[in-house]
Amino acid sequence: MMQALSHDTTADVIAQRIRSAILNGQFKPGDRLIEEELSSTFEVSRGPVREAIRILASEGFVVLRKNRGAIVTTPTMDDVLEVYAIRMSLGSIAVAHAAQARVEGSKYFAQASKLLERLSDSKVQTEANKMVDADLAFQNSIVQLGQLPRISDSFAQTDNDIRLFVRVLDIKYDTQDYQELVVRHTHLLNALTSGDASQATHLWQTHIRATVAEFTSGIAPHELDTVFERPLMRHVFDFQPLTGGHNG
Amino acid sequence: MMQALSHDTTADVIAQRIRSAILNGQFKPGDRLIEEELSSTFEVSRGPVREAIRILASEGFVVLRKNRGAIVTTPTMDDVLEVYAIRMSLGSIAVAHAAQARVEGSKYFAQASKLLERLSDSKVQTEANKMVDADLAFQNSIVQLGQLPRISDSFAQTDNDIRLFVRVLDIKYDTQDYQELVVRHTHLLNALTSGDASQATHLWQTHIRATVAEFTSGIAPHELDTVFERPLMRHVFDFQPLTGGHNG
DNA sequence: TAATCGTAGATTGTTTACAATCTGAACTCT
DNA sequence: AGAGTTCAGATTGTAAACAATCTACGATTA
Numbered sequence: 001m002m003q004a005l006s007h008d009t010t011a012d013v014i015a016q017r018i019r020s021a022i023l024n025g026q027f028k029p030g031d032r033l034i035e036e037e038l039s040s041t042f043e044v045s046r047g048p049v050r051e052a053i054r055i056l057a058s059e060g061f062v063v064l065r066k067n068r069g070a071i072v073t074t075p076t077m078d079d080v081l082e083v084y085a086i087r088m089s090l091g092s093i094a095v096a097h098a099a100q101a102r103v104e105g106s107k108y109f110a111q112a113s114k115l116l117e118r119l120s121d122s123k124v125q126t127e128a129n130k131m132v133d134a135d136l137a138f139q140n141s142i143v144q145l146g147q148l149p150r151i152s153d154s155f156a157q158t159d160n161d162i163r164l165f166v167r168v169l170d171i172k173y174d175t176q177d178y179q180e181l182v183v184r185h186t187h188l189l190n191a192l193t194s195g196d197a198s199q200a201t202h203l204w205q206t207h208i209r210a211t212v213a214e215f216t217s218g219i220a221p222h223e224l225d226t227v228f229e230r231p232l233m234r235h236v237f238d239f240q241p242l243t244g245g246h247n248g
Numbered sequence: 249m250m251q252a253l254s255h256d257t258t259a260d261v262i263a264q265r266i267r268s269a270i271l272n273g274q275f276k277p278g279d280r281l282i283e284e285e286l287s288s289t290f291e292v293s294r295g296p297v298r299e300a301i302r303i304l305a306s307e308g309f310v311v312l313r314k315n316r317g318a319i320v321t322t323p324t325m326d327d328v329l330e331v332y333a334i335r336m337s338l339g340s341i342a343v344a345h346a347a348q349a350r351v352e353g354s355k356y357f358a359q360a361s362k363l364l365e366r367l368s369d370s371k372v373q374t375e376a377n378k379m380v381d382a383d384l385a386f387q388n389s390i391v392q393l394g395q396l397p398r399i400s401d402s403f404a405q406t407d408n409d410i411r412l413f414v415r416v417l418d419i420k421y422d423t424q425d426y427q428e429l430v431v432r433h434t435h436l437l438n439a440l441t442s443g444d445a446s447q448a449t450h451l452w453q454t455h456i457r458a459t460v461a462e463f464t465s466g467i468a469p470h471e472l473d474t475v476f477e478r479p480l481m482r483h484v485f486d487f488q489p490l491t492g493g494h495n496g
Numbered sequence: 497t498a499a500t501c502g503t504a505g506a507t508t509g510t511t512t513a514c515a516a517t518c519t520g521a522a523c524t525c526t
Numbered sequence: 527a528g529a530g531t532t533c534a535g536a537t538t539g540t541a542a543a544c545a546a547t548c549t550a551c552g553a554t555t556a
Contacts, residue, residue, distance in 0.1 A: 009314055009508095009509065011510095012511085034536090035535070035537075035538070036536085045510060045511045045512070046512090046538090047295075047509080047511070048509080048511095049512055050539090051299075051509095054299070054302055059308045066255075066257055066517095066538090066539095067517050067538055068518070068519090068537085068538080069537070069538065082396050082397070082398045082399060083398065085341055085396075085399070086338065086399060087338040089340075090334070092337075093337060118478075144322065148330050149330070150327065150331065150406075151407075154334065155437075161398075201538080257539070258539075259539085259540095260535095282507070283507075283508070284506090284507070284508090291539085292540080293540055293542065294541085294542090295540055295541070296539080296540065296541095298508085298509090301540095315507085315508055315509075315546085316507085316547090317507070477542070484548050497556105498556090499554100499556085500554080500555075501546085501552105501554075502539105502551105502552095502554095503550105503551095503553095504529105504551095504552105505547090505548105505549090505550090505551105506547105506548085506549075506550095507532095507548075508545105508547070509547080510543105510544080510545070511541090511542105511545090512541100512543080512544095513540105513542085514539105514540080514541075514542100515538105515540070516539065516540085517536105517538070517539080518537075518538085519534105519535105520536100521532105522532090522533090523530105523531080523533100524530085524531070524532090525529090525530080525531095526528090526529085526530100
C-alpha cells in the first residue's frame with residue numbers, strides 16, 4: 001500500500017526553521033528577512049526560501065510588502081485582545097458543537113485526554129513557553145472535537161499571535177494561575193463528555209477571560225487602563241470597567 | 249515623492265485571472281490546476297504561476313497536496329453553514345464595536361453609505377452574482393467600521409466560500425428577499441450611526457439568519473432536513489428545528 | 497483472473513541565472 | 527543648509543533548465 005509518505009518539502013522545513021528562529025527571539029519584530037541571506041545560511045536556493053516566507057506571511061509571523069521583502073510582525077496589545085475575542089467566539093461555537101456530538105468515540109477524544117494529562121506533567125511546568133504550548137495544544141484539540149474544520153483552522157491561526165506575544169512581552173505564567181487552568185480544563189472535558197453544551201461554553205468563556213486577565217496582569221498599568229476601557233472588553237469578555245485603581 | 253506605485257506582481261495578476269476563471273465556471277470543483285499548462289496559457293514562467301496557486305490556496309479556492317498539485321475546492325453544505333456561523337459571530341463583534349466608536353467620522357463610513365446606495369442600483373439587481381457581490385461588499389465595509397483588522401480579515405476570508413457556493417449551486421436571489429435585504433442594511437447603518445450596539449448586533453444576526461434561510465430555500469428538501477437538524481443551527485442561528493414538513 | 501511490480505511520461509520541487517525595482521548616499525542646485 | 531537628482535549596490539521578481547516524485551498502464555507472476 002505504501003501510503004504516500006510525502007516528505008516535507010524544503011520550503012516547509014525552511015519555514016519551520018525560520019518560525020523557530022522568530023519564536024526563539026533570534027529574529028525580532030521589525031527585523032527584515034532577506035531571501036539571499038536565509039538562502040545561504042540554510043544552504044538552499046532562494047525558491048524554497050521565498051515560498052517559506054509566504055507561508056510565514058499567511059501565518060501572520062511576517063508582513064510582506066511588494067518588492068521590499070518581509071519583516072517580522074510587531075504584535076500590539078490591540079492585536080492580542082482581538083485574537084482573544086476571536087478565540088472566545090469561535091471556540092464557543094466549537095465547544096457547543098462538540099458537546100452535542102458523540103464525542104467520546106471521536107478519534108480526537110483520546111488526543112484531548114492525553115493533552116490534558118500532559119498539562120500536569122512536571123517537565124511542562126518549568127518554562128512559560130512550554131506551558132503556553134501545552135495549553136494551546138489542549139485548546140486546539142478541544143476545538144477540533146467540534147468537527148468544524150474551518151473554525152478549527154481560523155482558531156489555530158491565532159496560536160502564533162499568542163506565541164509571538166508571549167515571547168515579545170516576556171509574559172510569565174503564575175504557578176497558582178496555571179494550577180487553576182488545569183482544573184478548568186478538566187472540568188471542560190468532563191462537560192463535553194457528559195454532553196452539557198451550556199456548561200461547556202460557560203467554562204470555555206471563563207477560561208478565556210481568566211487568560212486575558214493573566215496576560216493583562218503582566219502589563220504596565222497605564223497601558224492596562226486603556227485596555228480595559230475598550231468596548232471590545234465589555235462586549236466580548238464581559239469585563240467590568242475598573243473604576244479607580246488596578247492591582248498588579 | 250513618487251509614492252511607490254508597486255505595480256501588481258505577475259503572481260498577483262495570474263492569481264486574479266485564475267480566480268475569475270474559477271468564479272466563471274471555466275474551472276470547476278475538482279479540476280486540477282497544472283502549473284505548466286497555466287504557465288503556457290498565460291505566457292509567463294512557472295514561478296509566478298506557482299506563487300499564484302499558493303495565494304489561491306490561502307484564499308480557499310484550491311487545496312494543495314504535496315507533489316500532487318492543486319485542485320479546485322468542492323464546497324459542501326456543511327462548509328457554508330460553518331462559513332455563516334463564522335460570519336455571524338465575528339460580524340457581531342465588529343458591529344458592536346463599530347456602534348461604540350465614533351463611526352461617522354471614519355473614512356470607512358462614506359464608503360459604507362456608498363455601498364448601501366449601490367445595493368439599490370438597478371444595474372446590480374439583474375444578476376445573482378452582482379447582488380451577492382454588492383451584499384458582500386457592504387457587509388465588509390460594515391465589519392471594517394469595527395476597526396478590528398484581524399476580525400475584518402478573517403471575515404473577508406469567507407467571502408470566497410460564498411461566491412464559490414453561489415456559483416456551484418447556482419443559487420438564485422429572490423427579488424422580494426433582496427428588497428428586504430436592502431431595508432435591513434439601511435436599518436443597520438442607522439443603528440451604527442446612532443450608536444445603538446445591541447440593536448446593531450440584533451439586526452446583524454437577523455440578516456445572517458435571513459441569508460441562511462434564503463440559501464437553504466434553494467436546496468433539495470432532503471438535504472435541507474439534515475441541515476436544520478445540525479446542532480450548529482440551533483446554537484448559532486437560533487433556528488427552531490422543523491418538526492414535520494418543510495416549505496419550498 | 498487478480499495481484500504485484502516496474503517503467504515511461506507527466507508533473508511538481510529545486511536550482512541557477514537574469515531582469516526589474518527599490519534604497520540610500522553622494523552630488524548638484526538654490 | 528535644505529531640497530531635489532542621480533546612480534550604484536542591494537534586494538526582490540521572473541525565466542528557464544534540471545532533479546525528484548508521482549501516476550497510469552502494461553508486463554509478470556501466481
